[in-house]
Amino acid sequence: MAGKTLYDKLWDMHEVKRRDDGSSLIYIDRHILHEVTSPQAFEGLRLASRKPWRIDANIATPDHNVPTSPDRKDGVEAIADAVSRLQVQTLDENCDHFGILEFKMNDERQGIVHVISPEQGATLPGMTVVCGDSHTSTHGAFGALAHGIGTSEVEHVLATQCLVAKKMKNMQVCVEGHLSTGVTAKDVVLAIIGRIGTAGGTGHALEFAGSAIRDMSMEGRMTLCNMAIEAGARVGMVAVDEKTIAYVEGRPFAPKSEHWQRAVAQWQTLVSDPDAHFDKVIELKAEDIRPQVSWGTSPEMVLAVDERVPDPSAEADPVKRDSIQRALKYMGLAANQPITEIRLDRVFIGSCTNSRIEDLRAAAEVAKGRKVAQTVKQALVVPGSGLVKAQAEAEGLDKIFTEAGFEWREPGCSMCLAMNADKLGSGEHCASTSNRNFEGRQGAGGRTHLVSPAMAAAAAVTGHFVDVRELLSQGV
Amino acid sequence: MKAFTQHDGLVLPLDRANVDTDQIIPKQFLKSIKRTGFGPNLFDEWRYLDIGQPGQDCSKRPLNQDFILNAPRYQGASVLLARENFGCGSSREHAPWALDEYGFRAVIAPSFADIFFNNSFKNGLLPIVLAEAQVDELFKQCQAQEGYHLAVDLAAQTVTRPDGQQYAFDIDAFRKHCLLNGLDDIGLTLQDADSIKTFEERYRQSSPWLFGAIR
Numbered sequence: 001m002a003g004k005t006l007y008d009k010l011w012d013m014h015e016v017k018r019r020d021d022g023s024s025l026i027y028i029d030r031h032i033l034h035e036v037t038s039p040q041a042f043e044g045l046r047l048a049s050r051k052p053w054r055i056d057a058n059i060a061t062p063d064h065n066v067p068t069s070p071d072r073k074d075g076v077e078a079i080a081d082a083v084s085r086l087q088v089q090t091l092d093e094n095c096d097h098f099g100i101l102e103f104k105m106n107d108e109r110q111g112i113v114h115v116i117s118p119e120q121g122a123t124l125p126g127m128t129v130v131c132g133d134s135h136t137s138t139h140g141a142f143g144a145l146a147h148g149i150g151t152s153e154v155e156h157v158l159a160t161q162c163l164v165a166k167k168m169k170n171m172q173v174c175v176e177g178h179l180s181t182g183v184t185a186k187d188v189v190l191a192i193i194g195r196i197g198t199a200g201g202t203g204h205a206l207e208f209a210g211s212a213i214r215d216m217s218m219e220g221r222m223t224l225c226n227m228a229i230e231a232g233a234r235v236g237m238v239a240v241d242e243k244t245i246a247y248v249e250g251r252p253f254a255p256k257s258e259h260w261q262r263a264v265a266q267w268q269t270l271v272s273d274p275d276a277h278f279d280k281v282i283e284l285k286a287e288d289i290r291p292q293v294s295w296g297t298s299p300e301m302v303l304a305v306d307e308r309v310p311d312p313s314a315e316a317d318p319v320k321r322d323s324i325q326r327a328l329k330y331m332g333l334a335a336n337q338p339i340t341e342i343r344l345d346r347v348f349i350g351s352c353t354n355s356r357i358e359d360l361r362a363a364a365e366v367a368k369g370r371k372v373a374q375t376v377k378q379a380l381v382v383p384g385s386g387l388v389k390a391q392a393e394a395e396g397l398d399k400i401f402t403e404a405g406f407e408w409r410e411p412g413c414s415m416c417l418a419m420n421a422d423k424l425g426s427g428e429h430c431a432s433t434s435n436r437n438f439e440g441r442q443g444a445g446g447r448t449h450l451v452s453p454a455m456a457a458a459a460a461v462t463g464h465f466v467d468v469r470e471l472l473s474q475g476v
Numbered sequence: 477m478k479a480f481t482q483h484d485g486l487v488l489p490l491d492r493a494n495v496d497t498d499q500i501i502p503k504q505f506l507k508s509i510k511r512t513g514f515g516p517n518l519f520d521e522w523r524y525l526d527i528g529q530p531g532q533d534c535s536k537r538p539l540n541q542d543f544i545l546n547a548p549r550y551q552g553a554s555v556l557l558a559r560e561n562f563g564c565g566s567s568r569e570h571a572p573w574a575l576d577e578y579g580f581r582a583v584i585a586p587s588f589a590d591i592f593f594n595n596s597f598k599n600g601l602l603p604i605v606l607a608e609a610q611v612d613e614l615f616k617q618c619q620a621q622e623g624y625h626l627a628v629d630l631a632a633q634t635v636t637r638p639d640g641q642q643y644a645f646d647i648d649a650f651r652k653h654c655l656l657n658g659l660d661d662i663g664l665t666l667q668d669a670d671s672i673k674t675f676e677e678r679y680r681q682s683s684p685w686l687f688g689a690i691r
């Protein structure tokens with residue numbers, strides 16, 4: 001019999017019961033809540049007079065529509081948008097009412113759900129982690145089984161500590177070799193999506209493997225898994241190794257003393273067996289990956305920075321030709337235009353993909369001693385959590401950014417989805433470290449180009465896209 | 477949950493691949509703390525010429541006459557015909573809520589994004605996967621013929637064209653059962669509460685660090 005994949009192992013550890021129809025009840029260890037997808041679930045719970053099954057499995061924070069401006073220090077009452085304010089207040093009330101731990105808006109531990117949970121050690125290897133947010137795949141970087149759920153499932157998990165699920169297929173994406181300097185996890189995952197498409201992983205649990213992945217930091221692995229969903233895979237994962245364990249050790253909710261040893265012993269088994277079977281395997285060479293820039297309205301519409309925007313007339317498939325045409329029109333780009341000629345109006349460094357300390361360090365390295373180009377109206381840096389912000393300030397990164405002309409903000413989702421006041425104007429181009437370049441994602445009519453933090457900083461200081469490796473080799 | 481047994485309805489052909497949930501219901505409407513009220517904002521950015529805000533009276537907004545949802549011949553449509561990877565992107569359940577409230581009962585496409593697919597079932601909205609060639613054929617017929625209807629029979633797992641030709645579709649037995657009977661998932665799972673407790677006890681022994689750490 002073939003060995004087991006990491007996903008098989010995680011599934012087996014959590015299968016409460018297999019039902020006659022082939023679906024299973026899967027036990028959920030960690031449930032993360034935020035203000036947008038939870039109110040209707042709490043309401044459902046109340047209407048049915050149900051209680052949460054296990055309070056200590058839940059952790060909450062508001063992130064999607066909290067303001068990132070300094071005036072939010074005045075508290076929830078100061079949120080200008082009444083609808084946003086009510087949503088944040090509703091989360092506070094629900095958590096208070098049911099006794100769920102919440103990092104409220106001005107708590108230093110507040111931040112984007114997918115940043116704070118690993119940061120607190122609330123995400124651990126071997127866990128099942130769910131949240132009413134598709135980028136929950138991020139937590140798979142710890143060798144956890146983590147995926148996004150809808151609001152009905154949020155209610156289901158609150159009430160039963162379980163989800164009804166069917167086992168997915170196994171897929172492996174293997175990246176071997178060494179990444180060149182200036183090429184990051186973000187470039188790797190964009191290159192993968194460019195290769196397999198936004199539906200390439202649908203129905204599969206995706207494990208990232210290979211030497212380039214093992215060489216990545218935990219932060220890089222989180223960036224990678226974060227965007228598994230953009231390749232259609234609800235679940236992205238990386239096997240546990242020493243880096244995983246070292247990252248977790250000593251975090252507030254990580255196991256202590258005698259539990260720690262037992263936990264580590266269990267976590268070390270969380271790797272795919274050498275003879276495990278994958279239904280689909282994709283291989284990439286690290287050396288081939290160059291800094292990536294998305295040009296269109298879907299994350300699969302992505303190219304290396306030295307390439308040219310596609311020409312629809314060269315596409316034989318009519319559905320694809322039509323979508324290229326539509327994307328070019330929306331993005332205001334001409335066929336065959338070099339990526340490096342795309343000029344930026346705004347730059348956004350942040351989001352659950354790229355707002356951790358390493359991301360900020362990479363951007364600061366490029367920004368240091370340079371100035372945001374005159375033609376760029378706004379360059380925002382939004383740390384992923386209050387603790388990331390504090391760490392960056394301790395390292396002086398905030399000074400580097402503000403001296404270069406970037407704005408330094410309070411933590412939250414911000415311009416990733418523009419539910420708060422941070423958004424693009426219609427027709428504006430933005431170099432963004434977020435994960436979705438859908439039409440209108442960053443503001444109605446806004447044009448998003450997905451890039452790594454270093455590439456975003458490089459675009460900010462030159463006003464157009466540029467291969468960040470050129471700036472890094474120049475020094476200042 | 478609303479049951480789904482049979483439905484015969486006017487078809488709206490939405491001829492775009494990779495329609496994402498940001499398109500189905502833009503984020504500004506996600507600020508609501510209710511489950512209802514999303515229908516008038518379904519496909520908001522394509523449907524109206526102005527930028528929609530929560531709480532507006534949508535009947536007064538300028539319509540984008542080029543968007544198919546606004547075409548007179550498709551008014552009252554309740555079966556959505558779509559292209560591959562429908563519902564990709566964010567996990568927002570507001571997407572099926574909006575489709576449902578607008579009046580759609582079923583969506584037919586060659587493929588769906590996983591989370592959207594899942595969410596639809598929880599709201600009595602039936603997502604039907606047909607082969608690409610079949611979907612192509614339906615698009616052709618629907619575009620050619622005004623008032624084009626399709627009849628969906630969940631028990632029989634068939635989609636029937638006006639000319640009588642039938643396509644069979646697959647559906648997971650549990651989902652079918654829940655949808656046919658309008659069953660509440662949580663109630664069903666709680667019937668297994670003893671299994672969950674037994675599992676939890678055993679699990680607490682093997683992985684004690686997962687319990688009680690938070691709070």
Ligand code: SF4
Pocket residue numbers: 063064112113114133135351352353412413416417434435
């Ligand atoms: S940062 Fe963006 S993608 Fe991440 S959770 Fe927030 S809105 Fe979603």
